[in-house]
Amino acid sequence: MGTFNHRKYKPTPVITMPDRQWPNNTISQTPQWCSVDLRDGNQALVEPMNVQQKLRMWDLLVKLGFTQIEVGFPAASQPDFDFVRALIDGGRIPDNVTIQVLTQARQELIARSYEALKGAKNAIIHVYNSTSPVQRERVFGLDKQGIIDIAVQGAKWVKEYAAKQTETNWSFQYSPESFSSTEIEFSVEVSDAVIAEWIDVGNPIIINLPATVECASPNVFADQVEWFCRNTQYRDAITVCVHTHNDRGCGVAAGELAVMAGADRVEGTLLGNGERTGNMDIVTMAMNLYSQGVDPGLNLSDMDEIIAVVEYCTAIPLHPRHPYAGELVFTAFSGSHQDAIRKCLSKQQADEHWQVAYLPIDPADLGRSYEAVIRINSQSGKGGVSWVLENDYGLQLPRWLQIDSSRMVQARAEEISGEVTSAQIWDLFDTHYLQASKNISIQNFSISQNNVENGGQDMLSLSYTDQDGSASLQGHGDGAISALVDAWQQKFGDKIEILDYREHALGTGTDSQAIAYVHLSINSQRYIGVAKHRDVISASLQAVLNASVQAAESQTEAA
Ligand SMILES: CC(=O)SCCNC(=O)CCNC(=O)[C@H](O)C(C)(C)COP(=O)(O)OP(=O)(O)OC[C@H]1O[C@@H](n2cnc3c(N)ncnc32)[C@H](O)[C@@H]1OP(=O)(O)O
Ligand SMILES: CC(C)C(=O)C(=O)O
Secondary structure, three states, rough: OOOOHHHHOOOOOOOOOOOOOOHHHHOOOOEEEEEEEEHHHHHHHOOOOOHHHHHHHHHHHHHHHEEEEEEOOOOHHHHHHHHHHHHHHHHHOOOOEEEEEEEOOOOOHHHHHHHOOOOOOOOEEEEEEEOHHHHHHHOOOOOOHHHHHHHHHHHHHHHHHHOOOOEEEEEEEEEEEEEHHOOHHHHHHHHHHHHHHHHHHOOOOEEEEEEOOOOHHHHHHHHHHHHHHHHHHOHHHEEEEEEEEEEOOOHHHHHHHHHOOOOOOOEHHHHHHHOOEEEOOOHHHHHHHHOOOOOOOOOOOOHHHHHHHHHHHHOOOOOOOOOOOOOOOOOEEEEEHHHHHHHHHHHHOOOOOOOOHHHOHHHHHHHHOHHOOEOOOOOOOOHHHHHHHHHHOOOOOOOHHHHHHHHHHHHHHHHHHOOOOOHHHHHHHHHHOOOHHOOOOOEEEEEEEHHHHHHEEEEEEEEEEEOEEEEEEEEEEEEEEHHHHHHHHHHHOOOEEEEEEEEEEEEOOOEEEEEEEEEEEEEEEEEEEEEOOOOOHHHHHHHHHHHHHHHHHHHHOOO
């Protein structure tokens, strides 16, 4: 078995709570958000942020609408301290924003934290100590009472120092660190002991329940949060907050279920930077709410700016499949997805709820363009190719041409084993269909309409050049195209049937061009002709010639 041995591990204990309520709840209102990018996010970086990076992150967080921001651990280092001072002394904190700082429950660190916060209008002093059995026994070498003593002593210092700095509106926050690995009764006991220390002075109290290390499935965490809310003596007097990490990949799910279980406030970071696998990603959770019609209270519409700032500050590139933000998350390569997206988008009305298969939200809401939605490789189909040709080049291809052109693109994708770009698709289309006009081109033509000699049919006289030089044709029919078909049949003896014909303008305005698509059966074989021209009749006639010349070429090849 080697070193890979699951028997080394034991399952996390679960709470027996058959009357749990949270599975029946839905989130209809956004929780309070607290960004911990500048603290938990920062402490996890290979190179912690410098002042410029921190200020850039701060400005972004304020711009996005965060009103509670943990700005650091000012007692930890001079740069952390100086940054807090820079925010306060530099007048950078809007009145509606409350800054938060973290400290261990140690007097000198608490004293230094208050020093850092001097002059702040609103501040949260966040004190923590760890409570789980492994931390008690192996890190602190203390029993439960010893852990309660650290917490209560920390709470006393927090209260005492706050009383000396009355110019600030203080909130007190306590985290029983490693909450999710702590016996739930003990989490309540230690938190209640802290609250009892604070309740009389009347400052707002936040109890923050961390999954410091995510060690169970998110339903277990939700049970713990619900149990806590139901059993603390002070539920109505406190804000219950959660702070989840992503060790099992469920940080966001745990945050969401915790809100269903009663949490009022959620701590996390932008795009999930943080210790180990990261903190709960606030962007994802907020966008999840948004996608359910709940106002997330944050404006995340400029996703590219968020990514740029987070990458600049963390030096960690974003994964292309990161929810809502990654480069590939609104892109479909596979044919059936592309087909469904194209059909849904064409039916989506501006004033109705979003109903587009495979796109949980409208990419445009996050500043992403529709053009990036559909990209072409060997998994793509006609829907995707026609989407590109329509969106990027204005072509409204009839179905038979969608099928024909996508085969050609598919073949190219297989040949290069990769993505065929929009420009390459256009090149293929142009070379295969439009360049056929080089082999045969109209010199001039005239049509006499309602020609009496031919029973009211149109008469066409057309001269053209091809590889053999100049020549001319005459024929009649119910319109210009059937007159040309008639002329061609007379001259070359081919049997031609018009299967379908479409044309439309390319662009708008007087100098816009027309494009014509014809589908012909020539001697029982199907051919497609496409041509562009300023004038729609010229485009149609040229399209017929392009198809006819293809037929002639393939007959020559076959002979
Ligand atoms: C889960 C989290 O993310 S918690 C936040 C973690 N963040 C950080 O640690 C980043 C900032 N921290 C630091 O820069 C440093 O740890 C400092 C400056 C705060 C403290 O540094 P130091 O005093 O040198 O040591 P260190 O952090 O190792 O402290 C360990 C001591 O503090 C005690 N301690 C640890 N946490 C706490 C706490 N929350 N409350 C009270 N005491 C604590 C430990 O028992 C240990 O005591 P001992 O020295 O008697 O054995
Ligand atoms: C201090 C606490 C909230 C923390 O960062 C954690 O437990 O992860």
